[in-house]
Amino acid sequence: MAALLPEFEYDIFISYRHNDNRFDGWVTEFVTRLQEELAATVKERLSIYFDKNLHDGLGDTELVGPSLEHRLRAFILIPLISQTYCDTERFSWKHEFLPFYQQASQDRLGLHLRLPSGNVGCRILPLRIHNLEPSDVQLLEQTLGGQLRTIDFVYQELGVNRPLRAKDDELPRSSGGLLYRNQINKVANAIKELIAAVKQPLPRPTTTSLAYSLPPTALLSEQEASKLSTISSVSSRPTPPEGPVVFLPWTSKELAARREELALICTKAGLHVVPATDCPLDEDEFRLRTQEAMTAATCSVHLLGNEFGRRFEDDEDCSFPMYAYQQARQRAANQDTFRQFIWYCPDETLAVKPAQKAFVNAIRNELTERCMFTNAPNAMQLVEDLRSTLTKATPAPASTEKETDIFFVYNQLDSNEANEITDRLSEEIPLELLIIEPDSEDLYKEITVRTIPKSKLAVVYFKYSADWALPFVKQVWRLVGGANSLTPILFVGEDDPAQNKMRAFKAPRVISCIQPHRGVSEEVRRVFQQINVRS
Helix, strand or coil: CCCCCCCCCEEEEEECCHHHHCCCCHHHHHHHHHHHHHHHHCCCCCCEECCCCCCCCCCCCCCCCHHHHHHCCEEEEEEEECCCCCCCCCHHHHHHHHHHHHHHHHCCCCCEEECCCCCEEECECCEECCCCCHHHHHHHHHHHCCCCCCEECECCCCCCCCECCHHHHHCCCCCCCCCHHHHHHHHHHHHHHHHHHHHCCCCCCCCHHHHCCCCCHHHCCHHHHHHHCCCCCCCCCCCCCCCCEEECCCCCHHHHHHHHHHHHHHHHCCCEEECCCCCCCCHHHHHHHHHHHHHHCCEEEEEECCCCCCEECCEEEEEHHHHHHHHHHHHHHHCCCCEEEEEECCCCCCCCCHHHHHHHHHHHHCCECCEEEECCCCHHHHHHHHHHHHHHHCCCCCCCCCCEEEEEEEEHHHHHHHHHHHHHHHCCCCEEEEEECCCCHHHHHHHHHHHHHHEEEEEEEECCCHHHHHHHHHHHHHHCCHHHCCCCEEEEEECCCHHHHHCCCCCCCEEEEEECHHHHHHHHHHHHHHHHHHC
């Protein structure tokens, strides 16, 4: 069966040590159950390469041949990481894991893919079937260039180190133990996300020439080409984010998943999170990356749990999380507007390590108005508290020179009606247009937030795109300063369809109204004239 993408021989390549399949056929059963789960999860039929034959010329002591070379041309590699897998002299490591890593890093897709959720996924999907030695973890992290993230199939019982089996789901288990059925589902969902990543359109760069979605002049009518000449150009030079930048330090391994969750929620809330890469293994690079992220940030959020975290070799009394906290504390002492947030979220069923307990107590004893301690029950509540505090602490923006009369934003769904409105307005007033394609507003948010302060009036128009327009204008209003914004926003929609009459956004510096089609341009003109009179 052919792979989904023509350049690959298989969709999935299973890499494993044959020793891990000898005792009870664990790997064979896993592949069978994964195929069944994928059939119920992914619409397409996926091809999987799984070498079942110990004597087919592809064993641990044999030379790699052309047959394996072409089979390694796969979209996804699933290495089954066991106690014996991380051996640099073994076949599975030398001729499967490393060659795939090298070729995937160089092909057109690359090793890492941007997922539809906005996160980044790796085409190497490690599954851990044993608890590993620290040296094995270090080898994997050095090879992959970042923190090891695995989907675990390890039976959880004190003194036991074996793979989790499907029939273990039927046995009595302690609360919180892994279920084989759930872990198989996680693997299938991860594969589904990677497939969706290669199907989605490539993200459009946030440079002005592409983000403005304006058609080539050669394809325009004479009237449309004339209209384009009145549209101001915006500099495509990269600028720093306009909204708050959150320094979210790397945590101990126990909190890695919680940090990822918090970073995602912050991003959805319009906050920029740094650093966006995995934690470096090298200590000097860690210090450098921490300081770079700190320089760009307007606040920091420190996640602390039961573990003290990795210690520095040259300073056993300091961990990576402690170093990040100390750097942020120094920044808060030197900058009035910088804020620190400490989120203490230990697992109450486990003991807090003595070094961590002393660290947390030291933080409690040196809290100030710029360093706040929180026991928020979840990441959503923390982000709400964070936004509320930052809004209060944000000073009124400085006066900005106006370069544009009207900045007119609309969704591509409303292009026909919006073109008629802007045609009428552009006869009297210079306009700058931003056309947003459906489901891609995040790509244009930075341009919107950068341009509104430079405009006398911002207009967000909608007809059929009300579901997009209302949340979009709320986010943009907050990012440009909310009640402190120097540019008013006219949020205007048409009265047809009738449900648009229910769409309104009441906030300081926002004018919200519903008009008939011809009345939209008249309302824009009226509001703009009032602004000119006041100025």
